Amino acid sequence: MLETFGFSHYESKVYETLAASESPMDATMIVKHSGVPKAKIYEVLTRLVDKGLVLDSVSDKKKWYTALPLNSLIDKLTSQFQHDVERLKTSLASKQVRDDRIWNLKVDSSIRAESKHLIQRAVKSIRISAWNDDFAGFIPLLEEKEREGVEVEALVVGEIQTNLKRVHVLIPSDEHEGLERFQLIVADQEEIMFAGEEDGNWQAIQTRAQPFVKFFADFFFHDVALARITQKHYDLLFGDEEIRRMLIRLRY
Incomplete structure (x- = not known):
């Protein structure tokens, strides 16, 4: 019976013999009823005691043995199986490449769909930059993730209405003629998607490579x-011609 759970043939025979007996047994009795060789019986009994499947006691200068009750054995094996499964999960997860x-x-449409999936997969944090009309399509999902406890921070180009707690808004000046449409999502500091529009067509890159994740x-x-x-400090910065030209040359 116990061989199915990884125990040896002798261990299984000894446990079955003790479990079938209404009274405790000594080693001689176990040898007689189990068929386990006398030369092996104490080694097998010691292993079963160490594994918690057999109880031992000394009485009248003799050592007696009895089996762990079947219900207790079932609970033990079930618990051990669940523990081993969790260890396996942890082991495999730690070895994922x-x-x-x-x-x-x-x-x-493909970029937008994968962007939503990336946001849905996030469990710790989401950083997102986008233009207001593109960003609007993500608001319900982002607000839901924030309610779930995910840290959400956004930078939006243009005015936007949202209940998100951490939203930074950029209103481009008329001089930002070269400001191109873009979208950036950083999920859990583990994965990024960066998309841009060129000649009316969207293209994106997506990666978990840490140098790129850190850069973005x-x-x-x-x-x-x-x-x-x-x-x-808009008036101060744009009031200075040299600083204004520098800022216009930057992304914003």
């Missing part, structure tokens, strides 16, 4: 800082 390839994706995460915070500083 990161996909560091850079994937190219085209077509607006820094890129996001650079843009947020630049937008906040410009917004707070």
